[in-house]
Amino acid sequence: MQSTKTSEPIRLKDALLRSRCGAGAVGIGFTPQTVRSAYVHVPFCRHRCGYCDFALVAGRGDLVEAYLEGVAAELAELPWSFELDTLYVGGGTPTFLSPGQLRRLFALLTDRLALRRGAEVTIEANPADLLDARKRAALADLPVTRISLGVQSLDPAVLKTLERDHRPAEIHEVFAALRAARSDWQLACDLIFAVPGQTIASWQNTLQGVIALQPDHVSAYGLTFEKGTAFWSRRRRGVLTELPEDEQLRMYDVAIDRLTAAGFEHYEISNLARPGCRSRHNLAYWTFQPYLAFGPGAAWFVGGVRGTNHRSVFTWLKRVHAGVSPVAEFEILDAEQQARDRLWLGLRLREGVELETFRQETGFCVDELLGARLREHVQQGRLTVCDGRLMLTREGLHVADSVFADCVG
Amino acid sequence: MKTEQIRNFCIVAHIDHGKSTLADQFLLKTGAISEREFREQLLDDLDIERDRGITIKAQTVALRYALDGVEYELNLIDTPGHVDFHYEVSRSLAACEGALLLVDAFQGVQAQTVANAYAAVEADLTIIPVLNKIDLPVTRIDEVLEEIETVLGLDPSEALLVSAKTGQGVDALLQAIVKRVPPPQGRPDAPLRALVFDSKYDAYRGVITYVRVKEGTLQKGQRIRFMKSGTEHEVLELGQFRPGMVACDRLTAGQVGYVLTGIKELGQVHVGDTLTDAARPARVALPGYKKPQQMVFCGMFPTNSTDFEKLRDALQKLSLNDSSFTFQPETSDALGFGFRCGFLGMLHMEIVQQRLEREAGIDLVQTAPNVTYEILTRTGEVLRIDNPQQVPDAGQIAEFREPIARVTFIVPAGNIGTVMQLCEDRRGVYRSTEYLGPERAQIVYELPLAEIVYDLHDKLKSATRGYGTMDYEVIGFRPADLVKMDILVKGRRVDALSTIVHRSVAERRGRALVKRLKKEIARHQFEIALQAAIGSRVIARETISALRKNVTAKCYGGDITRKRKLWAKQREGKKRMKQFGEVEIPQKAFLAVLEAGQDD
Numbered sequence A: 001m002q003s004t005k006t007s008e009p010i011r012l013k014d015a016l017l018r019s020r021c022g023a024g025a026v027g028i029g030f031t032p033q034t035v036r037s038a039y040v041h042v043p044f045c046r047h048r049c050g051y052c053d054f055a056l057v058a059g060r061g062d063l064v065e066a067y068l069e070g071v072a073a074e075l076a077e078l079p080w081s082f083e084l085d086t087l088y089v090g091g092g093t094p095t096f097l098s099p100g101q102l103r104r105l106f107a108l109l110t111d112r113l114a115l116r117r118g119a120e121v122t123i124e125a126n127p128a129d130l131l132d133a134r135k136r137a138a139l140a141d142l143p144v145t146r147i148s149l150g151v152q153s154l155d156p157a158v159l160k161t162l163e164r165d166h167r168p169a170e171i172h173e174v175f176a177a178l179r180a181a182r183s184d185w186q187l188a189c190d191l192i193f194a195v196p197g198q199t200i201a202s203w204q205n206t207l208q209g210v211i212a213l214q215p216d217h218v219s220a221y222g223l224t225f226e227k228g229t230a231f232w233s234r235r236r237r238g239v240l241t242e243l244p245e246d247e248q249l250r251m252y253d254v255a256i257d258r259l260t261a262a263g264f265e266h267y268e269i270s271n272l273a274r275p276g277c278r279s280r281h282n283l284a285y286w287t288f289q290p291y292l293a294f295g296p297g298a299a300w301f302v303g304g305v306r307g308t309n310h311r312s313v314f315t316w317l318k319r320v321h322a323g324v325s326p327v328a329e330f331e332i333l334d335a336e337q338q339a340r341d342r343l344w345l346g347l348r349l350r351e352g353v354e355l356e357t358f359r360q361e362t363g364f365c366v367d368e369l370l371g372a373r374l375r376e377h378v379q380q381g382r383l384t385v386c387d388g389r390l391m392l393t394r395e396g397l398h399v400a401d402s403v404f405a406d407c408v409g
Numbered sequence B: 001m002k003t004e005q006i007r008n009f010c011i012v013a014h015i016d017h018g019k020s021t022l023a024d025q026f027l028l029k030t031g032a033i034s035e036r037e038f039r040e041q042l043l044d045d046l047d048i049e050r051d052r053g054i055t056i057k058a059q060t061v062a063l064r065y066a067l068d069g070v071e072y073e074l075n076l077i078d079t080p081g082h083v084d085f086h087y088e089v090s091r092s093l094a095a096c097e098g099a100l101l102l103v104d105a106f107q108g109v110q111a112q113t114v115a116n117a118y119a120a121v122e123a124d125l126t127i128i129p130v131l132n133k134i135d136l137p138v139t140r141i142d143e144v145l146e147e148i149e150t151v152l153g154l155d156p157s158e159a160l161l162v163s164a165k166t167g168q169g170v171d172a173l174l175q176a177i178v179k180r181v182p183p184p185q186g187r188p189d190a191p192l193r194a195l196v197f198d199s200k201y202d203a204y205r206g207v208i209t210y211v212r213v214k215e216g217t218l219q220k221g222q223r224i225r226f227m228k229s230g231t232e233h234e235v236l237e238l239g240q241f242r243p244g245m246v247a248c249d250r251l252t253a254g255q256v257g258y259v260l261t262g263i264k265e266l267g268q269v270h271v272g273d274t275l276t277d278a279a280r281p282a283r284v285a286l287p288g289y290k291k292p293q294q295m296v297f298c299g300m301f302p303t304n305s306t307d308f309e310k311l312r313d314a315l316q317k318l319s320l321n322d323s324s325f326t327f328q329p330e331t332s333d334a335l336g337f338g339f340r341c342g343f344l345g346m347l348h349m350e351i352v353q354q355r356l357e358r359e360a361g362i363d364l365v366q367t368a369p370n371v372t373y374e375i376l377t378r379t380g381e382v383l384r385i386d387n388p389q390q391v392p393d394a395g396q397i398a399e400f401r402e403p404i405a406r407v408t409f410i411v412p413a414g415n416i417g418t419v420m421q422l423c424e425d426r427r428g429v430y431r432s433t434e435y436l437g438p439e440r441a442q443i444v445y446e447l448p449l450a451e452i453v454y455d456l457h458d459k460l461k462s463a464t465r466g467y468g469t470m471d472y473e474v475i476g477f478r479p480a481d482l483v484k485m486d487i488l489v490k491g492r493r494v495d496a497l498s499t500i501v502h503r504s505v506a507e508r509r510g511r512a513l514v515k516r517l518k519k520e521i522a523r524h525q526f527e528i529a530l531q532a533a534i535g536s537r538v539i540a541r542e543t544i545s546a547l548r549k550n551v552t553a554k555c556y557g558g559d560i561t562r563k564r565k566l567w568a569k570q571r572e573g574k575k576r577m578k579q580f581g582e583v584e585i586p587q588k589a590f591l592a593v594l595e596a597g598q599d600d
Ligand SMILES: Nc1nc2c(ncn2[C@@H]2O[C@H](COP(=O)(O)OP(=O)(O)OP(=O)(O)O)[C@@H](O)[C@H]2O)c(=O)[nH]1
Pocket: B013, B014, B015, B016, B017, B018, B019, B020, B021, B022, B041, B053, B054, B055, B056, B079, B080, B081, B082, B132, B133, B134, B135, B136, B162, B163, B164, B165, B166
């Protein structure tokens, strides 16, 4: 795999995009027209939560203006304007920005990135920020179609452990207010389970409460301890204890059972949606579609090249302002690596991978890529083939990473 | 050069007492090198030596030194202090008439000081005791002088005080060498007899043979014969180390130098052999050396089975430089094809392994080291066992014997109890205690070699806060109640994890070992039973529960690369794993055997 650290002062992304999407790249099958998704990373939060290792700075509102200029600089590098089906503004906390700043961000974006008819435009929001009517009003004026709320839990004790700044009651308030502001918004909830101290009962209550809110989409993520976070060192010091594995699994299973019983479709490992409300942007990741990305730590995938911007907000700022490429590293995937990525990403979806299509479009057989491991996983009930599709079983979901690691080869 | 003007001596001491630094001073003071060319421990030229700051291989250098208007040739040999390389010292002694016995003025007489002093006395050399490091802020000069008298039986009034670091006292030492070390004996016109005391492989010049001419004269173009191996060669070049190789026309009786004969393989030159003139041979060869004895053995297997040939080549190449380790092909059910290698000690093993990995770029799985055992079978046969796999069924064994070493400790008087306890725990047999002064004592124990080589030195250091030292010498084999302990992973015996242990500790070790293995072997998608067994009797067991959950649900922001890298890193960790049936066993597990010995 060709993986390169960049430091040379060239407009690297620009060059890559040109070489990969330009006229000469027809063979690769990418043209500017095929790139229909973009991600924008807003690296600001009021405070860094103990479990979070995202690229962000906490409490540095003073940097927002410089950041917006940086995004403008990154956008200016684009050799073409693109037309998007999905745009995702994530973070960090995009709603950390003031109404004016939010408007400017969207103005910058839509200036270079045209939104197609019916495009899905998601913004991540911190529930507490949306208690502010001015922010809600600002969102209502923007082309936003979907709001993803960092609800995490409806248990005050769990929220406290997670260091989140909202109270459960406020979630109800925010939901009602958002519905009142615009009835056509899709509302999504992010939830976290397996938080130290959390009980199954607490988790069930949260699920029950969330179902009652009638969101369109729910993501349920198991808490992970990431190196470099406060949680990581607290666990090492014994201040925080990870929940036993069995309990974590039960919470996962409970979430899926409860939510599907309430009418949600479990369409990806940790994502569930009401019919017709799947996250189209995330589906682009899982179905191996290309996407652009802007901002610190943002990852893009265009023309078989995966790249990641510098994760340090300061380095990213310095670079874009100096006209230097913000790309920290990129890798050019060959045909086999592309097929492998496509396989494991596809397996994240419950519907799995259509084998014949996979073979035709990638030129590789799954047997070839997985070798003896395929039979092993099938025999031991982690993978199954059904109607010509390879997919994870319910059992297999529990150890999905082991299966994916084998796909990667 | 007239023999009266030649002095041959070596520097011997306990490890780190400053031999190589003193050699530096000699080089500087005699003008063999200039200040500009100088670098510390100049004679330590192997990478590994410079990395570790210790001498592994003895080095020879010829110095010119003028005293009272007479020019002398001083041939100096710097020797290693570490016990693994003691055989290098014994070889060097046979090429000299004198020895500088260096003693650190603070640390005093240590275990290898004693061992080396005895070796020098046995070789009939003139010994000059030298206290080094007198520049240190704290020294114990008076006590150390007393130790020299009481422990080594040397006259303290003959001792010289120097600092190899500052050069203080080094001139006086050079004079003492000329005055006290006797010149060599032999006649230049007698039939040639030159002792081969070392050899070295050089990629460009082939084998460099180190000789000490005892009698006669060695000349360029001369036809020579190795008396033991019987081979004949022509002298293509000869010369001295000053310290680089400097060619000359002849080496006469008493001189030390090198000979090039075009031999390409180190194996063709036997250290300890005698060189003589092919046309006018000497009648009797010089007494040779005992071959160095390999003390520890371990299996070395390429992680990637396709690297087997590569490993063979690398071992062969390495043995060109170091003839003191052995290797033989070995097969293991668990690890496939590899080699059983023998080493002089643990440090030696570590060094060879490091060089293989560094110089040949081969990832190795190494099994836990063991010593050589002897088994007397019921049919009266004596088997040499250097691999636990060679142990026959218990029914065939009449007697199981293990190597025993005599271990000399020198420790602060306050630590005597702890050290004795250490030995008692290891089936030691007490021999004697002797006080070297009010503060320090020498304790002698007989201990099974297996209880010494792995970690006794470390244990001693921690028991004595670094002040204790030890030296050992194998004295023979003794019967003991030994058994082979097997390890079963998921019901199958993993041959490479078998060990030979004393029955009295088998259960404890078995329990500790499976516990360690449990830590080292990652969880799989199924349960793994770990058992320790003697014959068919299971003595300890542990279970590694099945991996139930392995999913990090979130795959944020489309950062696929990061995710994939995580797996790649995990895979990297698996590189040193061996697939055994369905179970992956990491390299560390094979060494767990070692650590499981004591730490419970
Ligand atoms: N202060 C002081 N330090 C010294 C003196 N002589 C040697 N040393 C230091 O002692 C350490 C060991 O010195 P070496 O010359 O490598 O010792 P060695 O006896 O050759 O060691 P081995 O070959 O490994 O047995 C080094 O750090 C030297 O700098 C001295 O006279 N004074």
